[in-house]
Amino acid sequence: MTYDAYLIARMAHELAPLLVRARLQKIQQIDVHTLLFSIYHPDSGERALIVSADPAHPRIYLKPRGFQETVGESPSGRLLRFRKWLQGGRIVALASEPGERILTFTIEHKNEFHDLQTRKLIVELMGRHTNAILVDASGIILESLRTVTQEMTRYREIVPSRPYTPPPPQQKMLAHTLTEETWQALGEKPGLAELIREQSDNCAPHDPTIDREAERSTQKDVHAEADLQVAREAYATWIKQHFSGIGTPLAAEIAYRTSLKKDPPFTTLKQTLSAVLQGKEKAQIVQSGDKITFAALELTHLDGDKLTFPTVHEALLYFYEHIAEERLQQNRIRTLAQPVQARLKKLEEKITMFKHMEAERPLIDTYRSYGTALLAYAHAVLSGETEVMLDDPFGDGKTLTIPLDPDLSPVENANLYFKRAQKLSTSLQKAAEQLKAAEQEKAYLESIQAHLAYADAQALEEIKLELAQAGILKKGRLEIRDATKKKRSSAHKDKKYPNIERFRSYRGSLIYVGKNNLQNDYVSLRLGKKGDLWFHVKHHPGAHVLLRTEPGQRPDEKEIAEAATLAVYFSKARNSSQVPVDMTDVKNVYKPNGAPPGFVLYRGEQTLFVTVDEAMIEALLSRRLKGHEQ
Known part of the structure; x- marks a missing residue:
């Protein structure tokens, strides 16, 4: 979505009564380019202001009370500096620059000596050049969401301790x-x-x-x-x-x-x-196919599905919480799916090559027969011959036509064939091992593909970390590597576990659903206890599902059907009918040594055949529990 100066001016007009006099109670960082300001206004109460300079998803909008947002676990140096100069301060003014895509928040803040100081948070909403810049009363830059050096642009630097210079003027009329x-x-x-x-x-x-x-x-x-x-x-x-x-x-x-x-x-x-x-004018969002147009007025010149809102900030809230978030989620999925698909393509080529090599296995016996025959009938082979016909020592009257190297003796030719047989045997043994490994990796990546199809934001973040740890995401993805390191250190320090989605059966029993391989491992190997029932679609990647049972209570057929239906619904076989689902006691599920995430073996299973019942799945989704199992 792109902002123009009139949309921003309208936004400032609407937000000023909601933000001026509001106190910045808390500042948090959603990601490297995005800040969340928890504010409290004496008239309207608590809200959240989101300010993001993400080049792919720049935005600023106000969220109502009761907001939920995932924030970073440990504060960055940049966040600490924003907190130092803004947290606890009060917004005293909000204005837009005429004809420019700039919003300026004026904030009064007391320093450690309780002296009242004025800061300005200047939000430049300029597409991929969007930035949020904090300056002091004299216009000196204190901090910014994105640093801009001389090497990046000749016009202006955006670095701490430098004077703030506005973007170049447009030299146009208002x-x-x-x-x-x-x-x-x-x-x-x-x-x-x-x-x-x-x-x-x-x-x-x-x-x-x-x-x-x-x-x-x-x-x-x-x-x-x-x-x-x-x-x-x-x-x-x-x-x-x-x-x-x-x-x-x-x-x-x-x-x-x-x-x-x-x-x-x-x-x-x-x-x-x-x-x-x-x-x-009423703000409007118009969607025509894949194109979405947003404006601070009704767009009567456009055809398409139209959503009209009394204010721009209400339209922005809907756009970013629904339309943009859904599109952003799809973009994240595509970003992760591309390297997975590229790796799968290479694996399929390797698997095809190894299978072609396997077709050469009969040559091992042929070479050994040649060598044995040459040793047995060496006296009948004349020097200098390029070919000889001998009886097969392993066959019933079968004659072998054996090519020869005329420069070698019969015994040397025999040894040559034995070496070829040994070399081919060794090569095929290694190929078989590599084929098995490639097929296992293919199954693993196909499971990730299946999980990507229904991953929510939390599951997607865990899949991203899993791919980074597996080496699928490497070059040019420093933020992923850093996140992986943080995740590992956090795991050792805080012993946190994946967030597992929970549902209630019609009788109130808990049903846990793993939405990626890390979650599946936790559901199958850590979360269950003796007597709990474990479900997984047979021969298809998908969720591991756990139906919790209470001591002395056995799930009835409908509860079992509900858990099995969730296993099918969150799998690659969602749209198939009569899908085989294996069910067993969770104590029968185990992980082989060295197996990749999400891979388990089990025994004592009973196979159910399930077709997703729309009424049943809708009822289950309506009984999805808020929050997650930690």
Whole structure:
């Protein structure tokens, strides 16, 4: 999502009453580029302000009370500095820079000597260059979410102890302060707006009650509609080129409204922008296929599924908590799935090669037969021959045609064949071992693929760490390696365990579901106790499921069916019917030495055949427990 200056100005207008006078109670770090400010306002209570300079997902929005967010386990040096200069402070002002994509929070904070000091948190919402910069009262940079050095840009440095320099000015006019005289002085360019109005005369009148496609199909001249669209696009481009802070959706909407001829072009431009700034327009999210457009006004020029909100900050909350989070999750999954798929492709090539090598195994016996025959009938072989026919010493009257090296004696030729047989035997033995290892690794990676299909954010983070530990994620992923080290040290220090998702059976029994290999190991080997029932889909990667049983109580058929259904639902066989699910007492499950994560063996199983029942799975999902088993 991209911000323009008018959306940011509208956001500042809306957020000021909610944030000014609020105290920064706590500052936490969600990730390396994202801060969470827990704030308390005397009128509206507790909220969370999210500020992120993530190049792939820059954002700023306000979350309501009762918010939940995963934060880092140990504070970074950057976070400690933000806390030192901001935590406990009070927001006294919030403003946007006219025509710029910048929000400035003015914060009063007492230092260790209880002297009141003023800081400014400047949030530059500029796509992949987004940053949050903390400066003191004299404009000296104290800290920032992203450091920018001279090697990265010649225009300005963003490093501590340097004076803050704003982004380069756009050298454009502010459209909402434009006078009609200035508009006319722009010359013939505003004629584009008049061209739109002329082109619209050739098209059928706009009727908002008629479906857009149906409306176009009734127009007299398709070419006139095409010409009108070209004129709109040209006018929208001109608006962006000449006026500061107007983004593509806003410019396109102004051009479209101009073509409706309700008001003169200048009036349409001014009224639309004023309505946005004053909060008279409703914010809107439009989704058409994979494309999502967000704006601080209703986008009447676009077709698609539309969600309308009374305020920009409500629209932002919905966008980031639902649409963007879902897309971000899919991007994370793709990021992890790509190296897994690449490794699987290499493994499949190796497996094919090893299987082709296995086809040469009969040659071992052939070479040994040649060598034995040459030794047995050495007296019958003449020197210098390139081929000889001898009786097979292991066959019933079978004759062997044996190629010879004419420069070698019969005994030397025999030894050559014995060496070939031994070399091939050794090679095939190693190939068989490598084939077994490759097939095991393939099964392991296929299990990760299956888990990625239904992983939530927590499970995905654990899969990422698992892949890093397995060496699948290596080069260019320092943050993953660092996270892995932290995870290992944290595991030794705090003895934390994977978060396991829990469900209730219809009778109230606990059902645990592992959503990745680390969780599966914990469910199968650590969490269960004697008498608990363990489930897993046969011959398919998927979740290990544990049905908790109380002493003296045996699960009934429906509870067993529910646990087996969850095993199928969280597996690669989700959409199949009559899926075999193995069930056994958890005490019968064990892990072989050296086995990869998620790989177990079991005995004493009973096989059930399960087809996912939609009503049953919906009931189970509705009984999903909040929080996780630690």
